[in-house]
Structures are given as C-alpha cells and as structure tokens.
Amino acid sequence: MNRALYRLSLGCLAMFVLLLINVNYVQAFEANSLANRPGNARTFSQQFQYQRGSIIATGVGGNKTIAESVPIKGTNMYQRFYPGGATYAPVTGFDSIYGATAIEKAYDKYLAGTAPSLTVHNLISLLTGKPKQGATVYLTISPKAQQAAYQALLADGGHQAAAVALDPSTGAILAMASYPSFNPNRLATLNGADLVKADNELLKDPNQPLLNRAINETYPPGSSFKVVTGSAAFSTGKVANPQTTVPAPQPLILPNGHALNNDGGETCGDGHPQIIEAFWLSCNTAFGQIGMNLGARTLQDYATRFGWNNPNLTIPMPVSPSITPLPPGEPPDKSLTAYMAIGQYSDGATPLQEAMDAAAIANHGTLMRPYLLDQVQAPDLSVISSTTPSVLSQAVSPQVAGDMTQMMIEVTQNPGGTAYQTAGPPTVGSLVIAGKTGTAENGVDNSGLDDAVFTCFAPASNPKIAVGVIVKGGGFGADAAAPIAVKIIEAYLGGHQ
C-alpha cells in the first residue's frame, strides 16, 4: 500500500502547490487590479479612515485652506470640509463617497497618500506609529483674485458666467470662478442618502451648477477674436503696423452678396481708418476684410498658436478645446471666413482661452502652459512635486506682441475705445488695462441675448495678470464682462502692493 501512499502524497503536494500558485496570483499579481475595481469597499472606505491632505490656495492674499479633512466626532472617520464653499468649488471639486472631481480627483493619489513618491513617508509613519496622512496640495490660486472673481460673477445678477485669471509670465492660474456654482460640502457627506439627494438636485438644476464653465464650456468669442486676427495680420505682414490704414466700408459686401455690418451699422472712422482705430472701435468690416485677405487656414493656424484647437490641454483637469473650425469649401468659403475673423462663425472659446489670448500678448508673445499646482508637500513638509513653468507655444513675435499691446491699450484708454468707460480711466484711474471686448451674437437669427466677452491684462506696461471673462447673455462685453475683469485685477494688484 506504500506505493499508493507515495503517489497520494504527490497528489496532496499538487493540491497545495495549486493553492500556493493561486494565492500568489491573487495577492501579488491581481492585487492592484482588485484594488482599482469599481465598488471595492475596502479601497473606498480606507480613504475616509485617515486624514486626507489639505488643498491650499497660496497666491496673493495669503494661504487659504480650501479643502481639509476633519475628524467626525465619535468615529474614526474623517469628512471633507470646504471652507471656501461655492467660491472655490470649480477648483477643488469635491471628494464624495462615490467619487471625486477637479483637483480632488486629479491629485487624489497625493491627497490620499497613495502616490508612489509617498511610499517611503508612509512606511516611516507606519514604523513610528504615526497615523497615515495624505500630502498637502498647494495651488497657484490667489485667494484675493478668486474671491473677487466669484463675488463679481455673483453680483452680475444671475447670468451664467465664468472668469479665469493667469499670471502671464508663468501660466499660473490665479483665479478660476464659475457661476452658478455649488456647495461642495453638501457632497462631502458620508451619508449615502444625503449624497444622492444633493447630487440629484444639482444634476437636475437646469443651470448646471456642477459645470465648470471656466474650462469646460465654450462660447462664441465675438470681437475678442480680433486679438488673434490682428496678431495674424501683423505676423504675416498683411498689415505692417498699428498705424497702417485698412479698408473699413459700412457695410462690407461679402462675396456671397450678404452685407457685413459694424455694430449698430456705425461707420468705422472715415472708412479708411488705421488698424489701431478699427481695433479700439471694434469694426467688423475692417477685420472681416483682413480675415478674407489672410484666409481661414492662416486664422486657424494663429488661433492654434494661442492655444486654440488643443484637445489635450490639462491644468491638470482636462480643458475642453476652444475651436476655430474651417468654413466649408476649398479654399474655405471667403464670406464665412470674414465671420470667422470676427469670432462669429462657429468659433468657440473657453474663458480660460480668453485669458490665454491676453496672457500670450502680455508675455511678449510667449504663451505659458496654464497650471494650478504650485507644489505637493508630504506630511513631513518635504516637497515631493512642484510645477516648473513651461512654454506652451510661441504665439507671436515680441514685436507683434508689442503692436497688439499698443492696440489693446487704446481699447481702454482711447475715449472712443469700446471699454473706455468700464475699464478705462473713468473707472480705474491711472492703472492701464490692455484688453479687447467681445459681444457675440447668438441664438437662431441672433435672437438670443449677446454673450459678453472680455480678454485683458494689466498693468499694460508690466503685466502681472491676464483675465478672460465670459458672461452668457450678458449683452455688451464692455458693459457686462469688463467690470468683472476690472474687479479681479484690482483685487489682485491691490493685494500685490
């Protein structure tokens, strides 16, 4: 019987070997994919059992904690608290028991302490018996600018709107506000029923409060696109300098027989103005003609240099691409190209893109990559990640940037400039803001309320901040959007001094 027993022993060995191989497979090879499975209760509840890292806004206005984990009394759980509420919601997003958004999502690995760069820190905490803690994420957001931006949008009176402010020399995002916004604290609840209720309310709201309009919604840029058209005209040499005269008939009869009018059917100077005058008056016919001379492809090319048509931009949240589609036909339809040049074809821009347009001009033609992350600090205060500003593209030459700055200054400083009243000396005194207004007609047969757009930077001589504002249905860009930009600039520069 011993022969059979030996063989049976081999059978037992085989069973144990199979078990060992299988547990090795499950625990060593499959562990990661198991942890990342949707609905994994352990991974999921683990995140509420230790202190998630804080999110702190660091720019002008001092450090302000905009997300932190606070212990819930009587439990060993932590709950997320957003002291900045709706003001910072587009930045922080929220961390709920069903998932996270915005910075909470993008830097989850740091905040949760699971990033590979935190492994050693975690091990040390484990060995020294300290509770595990997430890393702190410092953002470039300036509390002053952000607060001013949201207050200004709120005060505007119920229009859907968004504003973004950038540091033109680095690309650091100083403010990113969207209206209407939401209170992320409602979504931070650990009570599933409360969460579902709050979430449903927000999702059903026709004003889409969860939508971050600053980066995830595009609007027709209107005349603010003339910054791109002007840059293309100077860069290609079609227009030599700001003092070069350009034809500006009223109306401009397009190749397809339609008439392109200036706003309100007003004449543009004497019909042969210098381009700088056509710019501060925002003449559609002058820039429509320039656009036709340049061609749709050149316009698109320069828009792309300003950061348009980029589906891969992240800040680190993915940014919806701002678009300048080509009119149909080969070569693209001339008449529609005229509309494209004044931002009234099918162009669509995010408020961030409006800020980037101004930032590129402000930074001598060099567009910096926009970013939110200043640095990540491990619980022991060592820096484990930080952003080094980088160039996204060279939009135009410094020479062209200088010409464009000259033109944008006139928009606010020339008494005939479209933003003279709202962003010029009568409002801001000696501070010189360089900008461009946009009033985009929209709706069927332009029956909808105009979208107000303003793209600008300040101070014009030494730019510290570039701002893009879009107010949906706000009316004239100068009336609705420019005051919001002015408030952000004043808050930021005021805090700067």
Added chain:
Amino acid sequence: MTAISSQPAARPGTGGAVAMPRGRRRTELLMLIFAVGVVLFAYANVGFGLNGKLPSGLLEYGLAFAAIILVAHLFVRRFAPWADPLLLPLAALMNGLGIVMIYRLQQSGRNGNPGNQISTLSSSATAMQVLYSAAGVAAFIAVLVFIREVRVLQRYTYTLGAIGLILLAIPALLPASMSEVANTGAKIQIAVGGFSIQPEQFAELALAVFFAGYLVTKRDVLSLAGRRLAGIDLPRARDLGPVLIAWGVSLLLLVFESDIGTSALFFGLFVAMLYIATQRTSWLLIGVLLFVFGAYVASKLFSHVGARFTSWLHPWAGNNPTHLAYQTVQGLEGLGFGGLLGTGLGHGQPFWTPLVQSDFIMTAFGEELGLTGLMAMLLIFGLIVERGLRAAIAVRDPFAKLLAGGLSFAIALQVFIIVGGVTNLIPLTGITTPFLSQGGSSLIATWALIALLMRVSDTARRPAPQPIQDEGMTQVVRAG
C-alpha cells in the same frame, strides 16, 4: 491491560543494550512553546493594531490557551510517547491563530474599535472558541487515552459505518428550522435552543474508520482485475458496488443538505482510501469520472449547484450584496487589499466579507497577514498532512495505514476545497477550514483526527519489543 509507558524500561530515551530511538517529546515541548509564543504575540498584535493597547483578554485567554496545550502535551508524554513531535505543535499553532482571528473579527466595530460590527459573530465568540478548543483538546486526550492501538477500531467497522451514516442523515430528516445554517441554505446542523452541532464533522471520522475496516478486508477482491482497457485494469463490474454506494450517498448529501463541499470531501476520502487499499489507478479514474459526471448532472438539475458554477466562472458579474458571488468578490478584494505583506492584524477590513469568521476565514488571514502569512499557513497545513502520511507509510498494520493515509488526505482535500473555493480556484463550496473556522464541531473533530494520526505515528515509531535479557536462545519478550 497495562499501559506500556508505565514500564520504566520502555520509556523513551532510556536504553537497554540496544540504542533506543528517541521519543522526541522535548522537541515537541520546545515547538509548543514557540507555537504558543507566536499565538500570544499575534493576539497582542491584534490589540495594538485595533486601538494601540494590549488586548484586555491577553492574560486570561493566553493562560487558558497555554494551559490547554500544556495539558495535551503532558498526556502525549504519558500516552503516546513515541508519537510524531510536530503534529501537536502544528495543531496548537493553527488552533491558536484561529482564536486570534476570531477575537480580531469579534472586536471589529465593538468596544470602540474601528471597523464594522460583524452581526453574525456574537460578542462571546472568542470565549466560546477557547472553550471549544478546550473541548477539542479533551477529545484529543480521550482518543489517546482510550484508543491505545488504532486497530481496535477495526472491530467496530460496521457499527461506526452505521453511526456515520446516521449522523449524516439526521440534518436531512430534521425540519429546516433546526438544521439549516442561517443564510446559507445548507442543512448540516442540529440546532436545539442556542446550541448547535454539525454532525457531519464527526461522521467524517466514523466513516473513515468504516472505509478503512471495510477496505482492509475487501482489498484483495477489489484488487482483482477485470478487463484491461487502454493499459488500465478495470475492476470487475460486480465489485463496483461499494464505490457506487459511496457515490450515491455523497450525491444524496449534495441534494438533500445542499452541502456540496462535504459531499466532495467524503467521496474524495473514499476514493483515496480505495486507491490506497487496492493500488489500482482504475479506481481513482472511475471515482474522478463519477464525481465529475455527478457534479455536472447536479449543476444542471439543481439550481443551487449550478449557481456555484456560474459564480465561480463569472464572479464579477454580480458584485452586489444580493448576489451569490458577493462573498467571493469580497474575499478576493480582501486578499488583494492584503497584498504581499498584509495590512497587519487589526488594520484590515475583513468585516466586509459576509461570514468571514467561518468559510472565509483564510481570506481574513490573507488580508491581514498578507501573501506571506497565507503561504506560511498553507505550508503548516501541508506539514500536518505530510506528518500524517509519513505515519501512514511507517506503520505496519494495514488498517492503521489505510486510516492514517485516508485521514491525512482528507485534511489536504478539505484545505484544498475551502481555500481553493475562497480564492476562486475551484467553485466555492461551504466547508470549514480545519482548526480556524469559528465553531466547535469541526474543531473538536479535527483534534480527534490529529489524535488518531498521533496514535498511528506512536505505533509506527514505537521500537519493536526489546529483549530485556540476553540469555542465549531464550528471550523473554515484554508484552506489547
């Protein structure tokens, strides 16, 4: 009958003219101290892991456990001095780790400790498990004291066979309210008042004895070859009876008690013993084919069997608490959560897995002790099996050989069925994990099984009767 060990000359380590093999009880004691140390350390570890303090019951439970194990050792010294020195320490270690894990699970969400409360585990579970351990060791001692030679059991072959079948049948005949384990659909217990036993655990031992006794007498007949087909000697058709009966009983178990795991275990045990007895591969083949066929037909005929296969093949299809695979999914996610080194005792979240204290207890170990700990525990089971098989090979008596071989294989198969089930290697079938799962019946039966193996190894390793005088041709042989 005089106990052998009461004779001074037979005490291990004392030699006559011939060098005596050593009983190795001192090795056993050292290993036991080590095992108890590991258990106490693990127990303290749970407290530190949960709330940073020494657990409250460390002294009481620790002393109680150490005392129980010490008593077992003393009885082994007295009643089985030649027995394998590793079996008792290995069993003690597993039993102790089981208590530690039950304590850890019971503390989850209770007494201010983190985690969710496990509602299916009462707050007195640890104390009960220590009591069961005491009862298990008592059974262990009783077997060593009352069964001095395994072969005496051969006399009760048919009695034990009948007892085994009756024990198996009782739950099937009882109303579901008395026999069904809550939420599982398995009718495997006898519950009266708050107390319940699972008779199948004891039936396994009784039936193993029956199989051994039956096969020892019938092995010659069963070894007779009938026709030869494809290089394999097929048994004669008329000898197929016993294997068909065993198969039928296991299928009945499966159908009437929804107890797939035990059914597979019994049938596997029988086939393995049949193979040991006859050395005929054909029996093994016939057994495996019958089992596969039976399982296939059952999976088609009975939805509860079919569901096991579905959830084995597609565990992720139903990751929700109402789905059968939910338990498996939670167990797997627990294992993954533990990873290579585990979360540490008290740091994991085993409470997510339903009934983690019983069938799925190995996933709790995997979660908190990691792959490293789980492999170590599997190897300990492997060692127990190996020591048992070694005793079977060493012993001369065919009945003891068959019994020890079968019982060792049964442990291996039981571990394979349950650990393979919870790690989704094979379809999940509810069955206890030896020594670890919460509850008394399995623990007591497993201790008795270990005692039987130690009795066999004691017999095997006991030196042949030595001449006490060397006076020419005449030898006085001491009665054994």
